Amino acid sequence: MFLQKLFKDARYFQILFQSIFLSYGIYFLHWKAEWWLYITYFATSIITQLAFEYFLGKKEFAYSSRIAFSIPSVIISSFGLSLLLKTNDVEIAALAAFVSIASKFLVRINGKHIFNPSALGIITAIFLTGKAWFSPGQWGSGAVILFGVCCLGFIVVTRVQKLDTSLAFLGTFAALLFIRQIIYLGWPLDFFVQSISTGSLLLFSFFMITDPKTIPNHTIARVLWCMLIAVVAFYLATFKFMNGAPILVLVLAQPLVPLIDKLFKAKPFEWKPASAMNKKETRFINTVYNNLSI
Amino acid sequence: MKMKKLILGAVVISSLLLMSFCGFYVSKADGTLKNKTSQVILVRDGNKNVITMYNDFKGDTKDFAMVVPVPVVLKKEDVKVVDQGVFQRLNDYSAPRLVEYWDQNPCQGYYNEDKMAPMANKSLSEVVVSGYGNVRKKETVKIEAQYLIGEYDILILSAKGSSGFKTWLNENGYKIPANAEEVLDPYIKSNLKFFVVKVNEKEKAKLANNFLRPIQIKFTSPKFMLPIRLGMANADGDQDLIVYAFTRKGRIECTNYRNANIATDKNIPLFVQKNFNAFYGNLFTTQWKKEDKNVAFLEYAWDVSPQNYYHCDPCIATAPSAQDLVQSGVWWLNGKDWSDYSDVDDEEYDNGSKNVHFTRLHFRYNRNSFAQDLMFQVTPNTETFQARYVITHPAQGDMSCDAGKKYLKELRERRKKELKELAVLTGKDMNTWQEDAMAFADEDEQKNEATQYATIIDSASKEEENHSPIGILSLTALMLGGAGLMRYKGMI
Numbered sequence: 001m002f003l004q005k006l007f008k009d010a011r012y013f014q015i016l017f018q019s020i021f022l023s024y025g026i027y028f029l030h031w032k033a034e035w036w037l038y039i040t041y042f043a044t045s046i047i048t049q050l051a052f053e054y055f056l057g058k059k060e061f062a063y064s065s066r067i068a069f070s071i072p073s074v075i076i077s078s079f080g081l082s083l084l085l086k087t088n089d090v091e092i093a094a095l096a097a098f099v100s101i102a103s104k105f106l107v108r109i110n111g112k113h114i115f116n117p118s119a120l121g122i123i124t125a126i127f128l129t130g131k132a133w134f135s136p137g138q139w140g141s142g143a144v145i146l147f148g149v150c151c152l153g154f155i156v157v158t159r160v161q162k163l164d165t166s167l168a169f170l171g172t173f174a175a176l177l178f179i180r181q182i183i184y185l186g187w188p189l190d191f192f193v194q195s196i197s198t199g200s201l202l203l204f205s206f207f208m209i210t211d212p213k214t215i216p217n218h219t220i221a222r223v224l225w226c227m228l229i230a231v232v233a234f235y236l237a238t239f240k241f242m243n244g245a246p247i248l249v250l251v252l253a254q255p256l257v258p259l260i261d262k263l264f265k266a267k268p269f270e271w272k273p274a275s276a277m278n279k280k281e282t283r284f285i286n287t288v289y290n291n292l293s294i
Numbered sequence: 295m296k297m298k299k300l301i302l303g304a305v306v307i308s309s310l311l312l313m314s315f316c317g318f319y320v321s322k323a324d325g326t327l328k329n330k331t332s333q334v335i336l337v338r339d340g341n342k343n344v345i346t347m348y349n350d351f352k353g354d355t356k357d358f359a360m361v362v363p364v365p366v367v368l369k370k371e372d373v374k375v376v377d378q379g380v381f382q383r384l385n386d387y388s389a390p391r392l393v394e395y396w397d398q399n400p401c402q403g404y405y406n407e408d409k410m411a412p413m414a415n416k417s418l419s420e421v422v423v424s425g426y427g428n429v430r431k432k433e434t435v436k437i438e439a440q441y442l443i444g445e446y447d448i449l450i451l452s453a454k455g456s457s458g459f460k461t462w463l464n465e466n467g468y469k470i471p472a473n474a475e476e477v478l479d480p481y482i483k484s485n486l487k488f489f490v491v492k493v494n495e496k497e498k499a500k501l502a503n504n505f506l507r508p509i510q511i512k513f514t515s516p517k518f519m520l521p522i523r524l525g526m527a528n529a530d531g532d533q534d535l536i537v538y539a540f541t542r543k544g545r546i547e548c549t550n551y552r553n554a555n556i557a558t559d560k561n562i563p564l565f566v567q568k569n570f571n572a573f574y575g576n577l578f579t580t581q582w583k584k585e586d587k588n589v590a591f592l593e594y595a596w597d598v599s600p601q602n603y604y605h606c607d608p609c610i611a612t613a614p615s616a617q618d619l620v621q622s623g624v625w626w627l628n629g630k631d632w633s634d635y636s637d638v639d640d641e642e643y644d645n646g647s648k649n650v651h652f653t654r655l656h657f658r659y660n661r662n663s664f665a666q667d668l669m670f671q672v673t674p675n676t677e678t679f680q681a682r683y684v685i686t687h688p689a690q691g692d693m694s695c696d697a698g699k700k701y702l703k704e705l706r707e708r709r710k711k712e713l714k715e716l717a718v719l720t721g722k723d724m725n726t727w728q729e730d731a732m733a734f735a736d737e738d739e740q741k742n743e744a745t746q747y748a749t750i751i752d753s754a755s756k757e758e759e760n761h762s763p764i765g766i767l768s769l770t771a772l773m774l775g776g777a778g779l780m781r782y783k784g785m786i
Contacts, residue, residue, distance in 0.1 A: 030554055030585070088676055133673040140552035140588065185480040190665040194550065241516045243549055243671050 011072040014207065018079035021203070025083070031138065037086070037093050042078040044097035049074045052105040073117075074101065080118030083203065084247075085125055087132035096125035096132065109258040115251060116214045123251045126244070134244040139199025165215055168223040170196075170205040172230035173246070180238060204246050216257050218264035225260060229253050332525070333381050335510075336539040337623040338518055338546065338672055344623030345520075346510040348381045363486040363524060365515040367438040367450050375444035375507040380621045384538045386611035388594035388654040390556070390681035392570050397705075399689035400697035434458025438487060444507060445498040449490040453482050477523040486521075510623055518546075520668040526661050535657040537668075540598075540624050545653045545675040548590035550666050556581060556591045556656070556681045557719055563712045563727070563747055564685050565734035573683075573720065578656070580721035588663040594654035595679040600627065601648065614652075624650055651676065688740035705745045713750060724751050 022038075025031040049070055057066050077100045087093050100121030104113040125132035174196045181192045209215070209226065216222040229249045236245035337344035347362070435458055439450040453459035456478035481488075491509060498506075525533065539546040547553045557577065566573045581591070600616045620627050627648060657668070686708070693702055717724045731747035743749055 029552065032555065086673075086675070088674070131674045133671070133675065135547060135553070135673075136549045137547065137551050137553055137590075140586070185483045187480045188476055188665065191480075194665045198550075241518070241669075 011076060014076050015072060015079065018076065018083065018207070021083055021199075022079065025138065029138070029140065034086070036090065038078075038082045040090055040093040041081045041097045042075070044094045045074045045078045045081075045101050046071070048098050048101035052102060056105045077101065077117040077121070080208065081121055084118070084134055084200070085122045085132055086135060087125065089131055092125055092129050092131045095129065096121040099124045110261070112213060112258070112261075114214065114257065115254050116208060116211045119208055119247050119251050119254075122244070123248055127248070134200075134247070136198060136200045136243050139203075164219060164223055165210045165226050166205045168226035169209050169230045169246075170201075172227045173201070173205075173234055176231065176234040177238075180234075200244075201246070204250075208247070209250055214254055214257060216260040216264065216266075218260070218266035221260045221264040221266075225253065225256070332533070333385070333536045333538070334520060335381070335384065335622045336518075336520070336537055336546070336670070337541070337625070338539065338670075339542050339626065341514050341516050342512070342625075343515060343518065344510060344512040344625065346376060346380075346508050346623055348378070348508045360491045361524065362489040362491075363481045363521045364450070364489045364511065364513065365486060365517050366513045367452070367487050368489065368511055368513060369439065370441040370443070372512050373441075373443045373448060374510050375446065376510050376621050378505065378507050380614075380618050381508060381538075383611070383614050383618055384622065384654075385536070387609075387614055388538065388652065388680075389610070390574050390593060390683070391610045392567060393682055393684045394567075395684060395686045397686060397689040397701075399691045399693075400701045401692055401695040435462040442494055442497065443509075445494055445501055446506075446509065447492045447494045449492075451488040451490055453488065455479070456482055459488070474524055481521070481524070512623065512625075518670045518672070520670075522657075522659060522664060523667050526659070526664070532658050532660045535659065537653075537655040537657070538622070539653040539655065539670070540619065540622060541651050541653075541672045542626065542647050542649050543672050543674050544651050545592075545595045545677070546655070546670050546672050547653075547675075548655070548668055549671050550669045551664070552585065552589045553655075554581070554585050554589045554591055555679060556593055558679070558681050559684070560715050560719060561684045561686065561708075561712050562716050562719070563709065563731070564687065564738070565727075565730050565747060566683070566716065567685055568730065568734065570683075573716075574681075576720035576722060578658070580719065582658050583721070586663070587658070587660075590668075591656040592653070592679055593656050593681045594652065595675075595677065596652055597649065597676060597678070598652040599649045619650055688738070688745065690739045693742065702740075702742055702745055705740065706750065709745060709747060710750050710754060713747065713754065725755055727751065 026033045050067065053066055053070065054063065057063070078097065081093075081096055081100065085093075085096055087096075100117035103115045103120050104117055107114045122132075122134065126134060177195050178192055181187045181195065182189065209229070216225050229246065232253075233246040233249045236242040236249065242248070333348040335344075335346035335348075434455065435451050435453045437449055438452050439448075441448055451459075451462075453462070456475065459478060459482065460475065489511065493506065520535075520537070522533075522535065537546075562573070578591070582589070585591075598613060598619070600619075614622070616627050627650065657664075688705055689701065693699065713724050713727070716727060728748060728751050731751055735746050735748055738746060740746075
């Protein structure tokens with residue numbers, strides 16, 4: 001049935017949760033809804049995907065099926081930008097979306113793209129153009145959000161079997177913050193709670209760093225890689241007062257992934273089927289997934 | 295319907311502006327000094343900061359001192375006193391505003407001429423401070439610098455541990471608020487210094503005025519923050535803080551609390567002009583509760599560069615002059631660069647831009663909702679914003695023509711909407727405004743009884759009583775039906 005079909009691809013879950021977050025922000029947190037911005041992100045991403053798929057896509061699959069399969073990923077990237085990146089200029093928004101999608105086709109090693117598309121788009125727009133920004137405070141730190149984001153995030157990552165990534169990053173980051181804020185500086189506990197319950201941090205931990213295509217294949221290597229990101233991000237955030245440090249560090253750490261994959265051999269990521277999916281369907285999805293730019 | 299736009303003077307929310315601040319006051323007598331509201335000017339470009347603090351206290355101001363945590367040891371050149379009037383001008387200019395429009399009489403095709411209502415400025419309450427005790431040097435506390443600036447004796451202290459610092463303050467006759475202790479240790483370990491201000495009676499006697507001028511400090515630090523935690527120590531409950539920020543790039547925003555825009559561009563009943571202060575006070579409190587009491591409210595954001603002509607729409611006071619901006623610490627105007635202004639080495643590239651972006655943020659904080667100090671960032675956001683409320687005067691004269699009757703009907707509907715808006719914005723039921731509405735009836739330009747606010751409130755409250763819960767019933771039916779359908783189809 002329709003619902004069962006939906007559950008086969010974890011990306012649909014991600015889209016669902018991302019749309020919940022965006023609606024939550026607009027309707028409950030009273031964000032100013034920047035429709036022109038969201039439309040720019042989505043339109044540019046989709047057009048870029050269509051164009052690059054046409055010229056650079058793997059020709060062994062039909063164009064239409066490649067597009068059908070890659071569109072959910074494009075929507076995820078667009079939501080990622082809508083949730084995290086702000087700008088006053090339509091050109092900057094278009095640039096961020098273009099960079100996100102184009103990087104999947106242009107920056108590839110061993111058939112795998114290097115950068116998390118939306119993370120790269122965000123970093124490019126903020127640091128290279130200087131005309132976009134990231135609002136770490138936009139989620140506030142209500143306990144309800146903490147709970148909601150964690151649960152929803154948990155489901156998403158268990159669907160794609162990469163919970164280790166989230167926990168390694170978040171655990172290390174939170175532990176370092178705890179040591180610094182509570183043990184060393186002696187702030188009261190609610191000071192620390194406010195630091196780790198920001199929606200932006202959780203969104204990053206569960207929806208950005210977990211992208212299965214841009215993390216090391218080997219489990220231990222992957223955990224260490226996440227911890228490294230957490231340590232550097234903690235340093236930049238705490239001592240250099242940088243906002244959005246985890247995203248920047250993630251982008252900088254992603255070129256290491258092919259090297260780590262070379263040193264630590266492991267089977268590449270595969271979408272594990274939900275029980276309802278038969279072997280043939282699973283094989284198709286994995287063949288397509290590993291060969292296309294999604 | 296043609297409308298004529300006029301401007302009514304801004305009415306400062308004077309009740310909210312009984313200033314206080316981000317450090318804490320140390321009282322030598324029994325700690326009756328309380329600070330409720332503060333105003334701070336922040337100027338930030340790159341890692342350069344200028345902070346100007348305006349203080350006001352409640353209670354007996356005798357025997358007073360002020361302690362502010364600062365990230366670096368300030369040199370004498372880094373501290374100065376500025377004209378108090380700057381705060382008044384910035385406040386007047388960026389405060390929430392009431393705008394007036396006039397309806398045209400549909401029967402006569404005539405409308406009132408523009409008239410400018412007088413500015414309803416209220417002065418900020420004045421700061422009166424006197425007295426201070428001796429300061430002795432103690433081993434655990436190091437006096438990093440000591441100098442006289444204007445009417446102030448200033449000490450920059452660094453401490454090894456909070457207990458030593460506490461002992462020092464106690465031995466020198468300062469009572470520390472009990473709540474201040476929990477933050478002293480973290481501040482000391484974060485390597486913050488303490489900027490202690492006292493009044494030099496001799497110097498003060500030379501001045502004609504009897505208030506203390508705002509103190510301005512400048513320093514280079516990547517930290518862009520305001521230490522509010524110390525200020526919570528001696529405040530009763532909620533404290534208001536108004537931040538006027540100037541940058542070259544765009545708006546500032548708070549990075550560790552949510553940012554929200556205060557409700558703006560709302561049509562409200564005419565009688566609100568009688569007491570705009572109370573209206574805005576209610577509105578702010580309602581919004582603050584709605585946003586869970588831990589947000590930074592944006593009240594104004596605009597490019598106020600001297601070369602930019604439009605700074606608001608409508609403007610409610612004269613724009614701050616270039617001189618005001620320079621007084622506020624905007625060092626890049628007026629040919630002054632940071633090195634003229636200070637002896638700090640100018641390591642950063644100065645692009646020579648003369649742009650000035652003004653952001654006004656309004657916080658209301660207490661210990662429970664604000665566990666952390668306020669952290670900020672400069673964003674490239676150049677979108678403008680102002681808190682603006684609109685009142686519309688009705689047309690006057692004979693309304694016996696058809697268009698006139700139609701106008702009266704529309705007027706009634708419009709006023710009903712205005713009243714509903716008022717109730718939503720202030721969180722107070724329409725009936726609570728009945729008294730104001732009745733008091734206003736005599737002054738109303740439109741004497742037709744059906745269009746009077748008081749009449750509309752009466753009939754609206756009757757309508758509400760008759761309201762049947764159709765909406766809720768139909769929604770429930772719809773949900774049950776949907777669930778039944780899904781069950782039938784085997785989806786759940």
